[in-house]
Amino acid sequence: DAKTTQPPSMDCAEGRAANLPCNHSTISGNEYVYWYRQIHSQGPQYIIHGLKNNETNEMASLIITEDRKSSTLILPHATLRDTAVYYCIVYNYGQNFVFGPGTRLSVLP
Amino acid sequence: DVKVTQSSRYLVKRTGEKVFLECVQDMDHENMFWYRQDPGLGLRLIYFSYDVKMKEKGDIPEGYSVSREKKERFSLILESASTNQTSMYLCASSQTGPGETQYFGPGTRLLVL
Numbered sequence: 001d002a003k004t005t006q007p008p009s010m011d012c013a014e015g016r017a018a019n020l021p022c023n024h025s026t027i028s029g030n031e032y033v034y035w036y037r038q039i040h041s042q043g044p045q046y047i048i049h050g051l052k053n054n055e056t057n058e059m060a061s062l063i064i065t066e067d068r069k070s071s072t073l074i075l076p077h078a079t080l081r082d083t084a085v086y087y088c089i090v091y092n093y094g095q096n097f098v099f100g101p102g103t104r105l106s107v108l109p
Numbered sequence: 110d111v112k113v114t115q116s117s118r119y120l121v122k123r124t125g126e127k128v129f130l131e132c133v134q135d136m137d138h139e140n141m142f143w144y145r146q147d148p149g150l151g152l153r154l155i156y157f158s159y160d161v162k163m164k165e166k167g168d169i170p171e172g173y174s175v176s177r178e179k180k181e182r183f184s185l186i187l188e189s190a191s192t193n194q195t196s197m198y199l200c201a202s203s204q205t206g207p208g209e210t211q212y213f214g215p216g217t218r219l220l221v222l
Contacts, residue, residue, distance in 0.1 A: 034210070043113075043199050043213035044152070096167065097142075097211055099152040 003027065003090040009104040012082075018075040020103050022088030025069045031092045033064060035073045036099075037084040044087065044099070047073065078107045112136070113214035115200055120219045128187040130217050132200030141183035142201040142211065143167075143175065145194075152199065158183055159205070190221045 005023040012018040024033065034049040048055055048062045050071075055062045061074040075082055087102040116131035134141065142157040144167075154167030156175040164175050172194060176184045183202075187194055197218050201211040 036213075041197075041216070041218070043201075043216045046210050046212060049210060093209065096154050096157070097152075101149075101151060 003031075003098065004088045004100055006086075006088050006100065006103045008101065009106070011106050011108055012075075012078045014080060014107055014109050015077055018073075018078040018082065018105060018107070020073040020075075020086050020088075020105065021070065022072070023070045024088070024090045027068050027090050028092070031090045033062065033068075033071050034089040034091050034097070035060070035062065036087045036089065037082075038087070038102070039081075039084045047086075049091075078105075080107050080109065083107045113200055113202055113212050115198075115214040115217050117217050118215060120217055122187075122190050122219065122221050124191055124221060126187075126190050126221075128190050128219065128221075130185040130187075130198055130200075130219070132183045132185070132202075132214055133181055134183075134202035134212070135181065136202065136204075136212075137180065138202040138212075139180070139205045140203045140209070140211075141177065142203075143173075143183065143185045144199045144201065145169070145196040146199055146216075147196050155185065190219075192221050195219060195221045 035047040036044040038044045050062045064071045085102040085104050113134045143155045144152045146152045153169050158164050158177045174186045199216045200214040203209040203211045
């Protein structure tokens with residue numbers, strides 16, 4: 001079973017920031033938070049991951065709360081091509097990735 | 110960039126046929142994985158491998174086998190395809206270590222008639 005909870009769907013206006021929440025209240029101290037996305041009929045694409053600190057790369061930012069029980073993926077300027085299912089995964093070395101149902105993000109023109 | 114390729118994007122086979130799905134990665138990753146993805150069920154792990162000639166069962170190995178003769182190549186075998194194996198098959202690879210990231214191939218959509 002997935003260790004994360006995400007809303008099933010969200011809408012975002014093109015050009016606006018998309019903020020995708022994830023709850024992982026049972027996360028343990030050495031587990032990472034990973035984000036992937038999957039555009040229709042393609043393989044999942046890695047976006048970003050973090051342990052405790054906030055992270056940023058060319059695709060997105062990851063904000064992890066101080067107690068690490070939740071996180072938010074931020075796409076700063078969403079485009080139509082960001083329409084996808086976004087998966088939040090809690091993972092540690094030696095475990096297997098468990099993909100839950102994710103959040104279906106629709107970016108609207 | 111990490112590249113994971115799969116031998117076919119679409120495949121149509123008949124019940125009872127032996128099916129080979131090939132996956133190749135070019136980043137010298139130790140770990141390779143096979144998943145299947147079905148609507149409403151998410152991604153489920155079939156088999157994985159942490160080294161050449163090594164394999165481990167995932168959550169749903171029944172009806173499948175795998176082969177890893179070379180580090181860069183991981184094959185999924187359906188010995189006798191059945192209609193309930195119609196699915197999207199995804200291969201992934203990763204480096205060993207804490208916080209390792211899995212990189213996925215484009216997927217093979219298999220239809221068993």
